Amino acid sequence: MTRAHLLAGLAAIALLGGATATAQRRAMPENARVYILWPPDGATVKGGFWVRMGLSEGGIAPAGIDKAMTGHHHLLVDADLPPLDQPIPNDRNHLHFGLGQTEARLDLPPGRHTLQLLLADENHVPHDPPLASKRITITVLP
Template identity: 50%
Template sequence: MSHTPLAITVLAAALALAGCGHPMQRGEHHTGKGYGAMSPETAPPAQAKVTASMPTLSSGYKKVEAPAGARLYFVNLRNGMTVGSPVKVVFGLSGMGVAPAGIEKVGTGHHHLLVNVSEWDANAPLPANEQFRHFGAGQTETSLELKPGQHTLQLVLGDQNHIPHHPVVMSERITITVK
């Protein structure tokens, strides 16, 4: 049986979760139980308003296709958590690999972290600012200085040109409280 680097990465991630009782191993969605301070019953945050993804843009740019089943998620944060600042954010990705911005490689992309973003365009390059944080060198985690209060976070995978894939590979939008 031939192993591609992506298959090896996915296999390594599955083995790392094996036997540890992690919700991802059991095919469950993260509920936040057992992952830090949680409010009693935290309702999921309203999802961001995102334009419908188009395979080809009006400019003629053909968006990079995401493999079926590709998934982006937060490894160490859950909706409703209370955390201190700086906030460590670890990005999880399955079904795809990570490549730096500017590198065109099938089945890869790079991370963008959306902080307090309620609306964005899935058919345009993601802007680079305090709300749209780019990790174009292929980083898979960061440390954020956030003011006390509630903040929303969402991960979006971008292609070599910072344009979301088609279909869009994004995490759920979560709300955290910084104490």
């Protein structure tokens, strides 16, 4: 086997293993915290409501912007925290606010739902230590 074949094989293994490979995690100020401003825990809301997201002692920057001590919000809807050493998934349970949004309108089906914020860096990787809000429970009315 030539060196080129060996390097190509190692590159293929790295690509295949990329989903489970750990990412470099960035720091945030020790006293930084994220929180849900609205709705409050236990709230009953009508469909089509606003979620307002907060961050103290850190900065908000859009995805792709490499700036120290910043990140952007991800809202976990009816989901547990994802692996904290990998990029946060992007699906209906892991909502990305990569433009730096601090509020968003949600349309959830009627019933009980949980919401939790997780701040992540420019590559959607949670910080070290992770900045996650308290998980709240809301009831959505039709």
